[in-house]
Amino acid sequence: KLYEDVSDLPGLHYDFVIAGGGTAGNVVANRLSENQHVSVLVLEAGPSNIGVLESEVPFLSTQMFLDPTYSWNYTTTPIPGFNGRSVLYNRAFILGGCSAHNGMVYTRGAAADFDRYAELSGDARWSWNQLFPYFLKAEKWSPPADQHDTRGQFNPHVHGTNGPISVSLNGFALPFFEGKIIQTTKELPADFPFNLDPNSGNELGVSWVQSTIGGGERSTSATGYFAPKFIQRQNLHVLLHAQVSKLVNATQKKGKPTFGGVEFRYGESFFVAHAAKEIVLSGGVIGSPQILMNSGIGAHSTLSALGIPTILDLPSVGQNASDQPLLILQWALNATSTPTDIVTFDSLRQNATRFAEGLTQWNASRTGPFVDSGDATHLGWARLPRGSPAFGVHADPAAGPDAPHLEFSFVPGGQTPGNSLSIFVVVVSPVSRGSVVINSSDPFAPPLINPGYFSNEWDLLAMRDGISLAERFVSAPAWRGFLGAMTPNLANLSSADLETTIRNTAAPNLHMVGTAGMSARGARYGVVDPDLQVKGAVGLSVIDASVVPIVPAGHTQAVTYAFAERGSDLLKQRWGL
Numbered sequence: 001k002l003y004e005d006v007s008d009l010p011g012l013h014y015d016f017v018i019a020g021g022g023t024a025g026n027v028v029a030n031r032l033s034e035n036q037h038v039s040v041l042v043l044e045a046g047p048s049n050i051g052v053l054e055s056e057v058p059f060l061s062t063q064m065f066l067d068p069t070y071s072w073n074y075t076t077t078p079i080p081g082f083n084g085r086s087v088l089y090n091r092a093f094i095l096g097g098c099s100a101h102n103g104m105v106y107t108r109g110a111a112a113d114f115d116r117y118a119e120l121s122g123d124a125r126w127s128w129n130q131l132f133p134y135f136l137k138a139e140k141w142s143p144p145a146d147q148h149d150t151r152g153q154f155n156p157h158v159h160g161t162n163g164p165i166s167v168s169l170n171g172f173a174l175p176f177f178e179g180k181i182i183q184t185t186k187e188l189p190a191d192f193p194f195n196l197d198p199n200s201g202n203e204l205g206v207s208w209v210q211s212t213i214g215g216g217e218r219s220t221s222a223t224g225y226f227a228p229k230f231i232q233r234q235n236l237h238v239l240l241h242a243q244v245s246k247l248v249n250a251t252q253k254k255g256k257p258t259f260g261g262v263e264f265r266y267g268e269s270f271f272v273a274h275a276a277k278e279i280v281l282s283g284g285v286i287g288s289p290q291i292l293m294n295s296g297i298g299a300h301s302t303l304s305a306l307g308i309p310t311i312l313d314l315p316s317v318g319q320n321a322s323d324q325p326l327l328i329l330q331w332a333l334n335a336t337s338t339p340t341d342i343v344t345f346d347s348l349r350q351n352a353t354r355f356a357e358g359l360t361q362w363n364a365s366r367t368g369p370f371v372d373s374g375d376a377t378h379l380g381w382a383r384l385p386r387g388s389p390a391f392g393v394h395a396d397p398a399a400g401p402d403a404p405h406l407e408f409s410f411v412p413g414g415q416t417p418g419n420s421l422s423i424f425v426v427v428v429s430p431v432s433r434g435s436v437v438i439n440s441s442d443p444f445a446p447p448l449i450n451p452g453y454f455s456n457e458w459d460l461l462a463m464r465d466g467i468s469l470a471e472r473f474v475s476a477p478a479w480r481g482f483l484g485a486m487t488p489n490l491a492n493l494s495s496a497d498l499e500t501t502i503r504n505t506a507a508p509n510l511h512m513v514g515t516a517g518m519s520a521r522g523a524r525y526g527v528v529d530p531d532l533q534v535k536g537a538v539g540l541s542v543i544d545a546s547v548v549p550i551v552p553a554g555h556t557q558a559v560t561y562a563f564a565e566r567g568s569d570l571l572k573q574r575w576g577l
């Protein structure tokens, strides 16, 4: 049941208390409460997702993630690799977490990413083959909103059909634009081969985009894992507007710290929720390390400087933040929309009447252009050229020889008047690392977020290669005669000026992981063991994107769902449920 008011909550004693009702937290709450003898409380700081139109309508996703009402409104520290710029670092403040405001792109990463997690953690159960069933468990492959023939656009054998999260291909056709992308794969097959399905473990090539959308609506951990048939469970309670400050009532069990309660603020008052079995932190890459540090779990030097007594000296808490830098390249498109072939989504975004018509159509029938995010129609994944200067400054950071270094999102639309093609170039296998560290004893003060972009030269050199590859893509005959001015205009820039442009215009890809990273049992670094329990503590787990040790060569929500599904099974096994 969903509770808006703490005074309606029947009590504060549960078997499991989950801090954060986001992408991962709701999975864990659902799976644990499958057993009716187990009681579960979720504490979510944000409001309900129900009736939030910006979240439901895929095309409004940009509005949604820029809406300060549903955001923690974090800003990074000045990032040296971004020429000292501080930038917005979005994290969702709503039930469903980032799954309720993200770009909905559904990618799993390369098989080698997971085999590397297995190696790092010393636990083969995190390998691609063994995690694969959990991707399927979370997923419900669904027809696109326009019911078009999807043969040749994905591989049904690598998708799940019974999970709570809908995944589908785009449901509004852009024949001109999509045709040119596919034509490019035929004209430049060496660099950009067509790949039937990038979620098979082999991402390389260009594929049709898959998104967490079903029936024309965004699918989230809240709409899926807390669908009416689940949220009505008597043993599942979700309290909204409840911000966790820290873990309290620390005692020792078998010589290790354990916590009797989770302190949270509701309005101006503080409460403590008690977990008889286990506390699970699912506050995400910023929230989870923050709660750990507030509770005295972190680097002793950081904690003591803030006057927080150290309960567990774990220097890796908040470190090892791994995220991808993004650069947007844009070209004007010399093509005009017809009533049956809209060239790009610009014609909707730049025309209030057509925009309103699109929303009306979505409201009436869940069809039309608003059923898609309005971002990529296709994604491309590539490796750097073998002779890239990047390999001169650092060993190949990709997880394996078939794992990509770069992602290209081919987006029908841009930021300037008229139709545009945008290519989002992303370095998906960065070497750079950053951190999320508290700098106040006030548990609600925003932490210092430093994603560390371009702190290693490799990432910058990779971005240069990415730009060259994007320029190669649009050099295909398919685009001849259709392309106008490029923004930013990189033509004839000196090497130094190109570097300045990259540093001045790159942005966060918002795929941070690793701030409560998993490592092998007994390792001298890391925050959680391969069973996702906090090292050196008893009765405390972290289950969310922060435990993923290195950012996968992909987007992170599918990985978060799979880790949360597997994490739920680990909890069930531990407690014999």
Ligand SMILES: Cc1cc2nc3c(=O)[nH]c(=O)nc-3n(C[C@H](O)[C@H](O)[C@H](O)COP(=O)(O)OP(=O)(O)OC[C@H]3O[C@@H](n4cnc5c(N)ncnc54)[C@H](O)[C@@H]3O)c2cc1C
Residues within 6 Å of the ligand: 019, 020, 021, 022, 023, 024, 025, 043, 044, 045, 046, 065, 090, 091, 092, 093, 094, 095, 096, 097, 098, 099, 101, 102, 103, 104, 105, 106, 107, 242, 243, 244, 245, 282, 283, 284, 285, 286, 287, 288, 291, 510, 511, 512, 544, 545, 546, 555, 556, 557, 558, 560
């Ligand atoms: C704008 C944006 C776009 C993105 N686009 C994509 C995309 O297209 N595809 C993709 O795969 N990935 C995308 N991502 C990344 C992906 O969504 C995240 O990696 C993933 O959803 C993280 O899940 P999580 O469970 O770790 O954290 P979250 O989903 O952030 O959940 C954390 C939850 O905990 C709550 N919380 C935090 N602190 C506290 C506290 N102290 N007390 C109580 N509650 C708390 C938060 O409000 C939130 O609900 C995007 C991310 C963003 C921000």
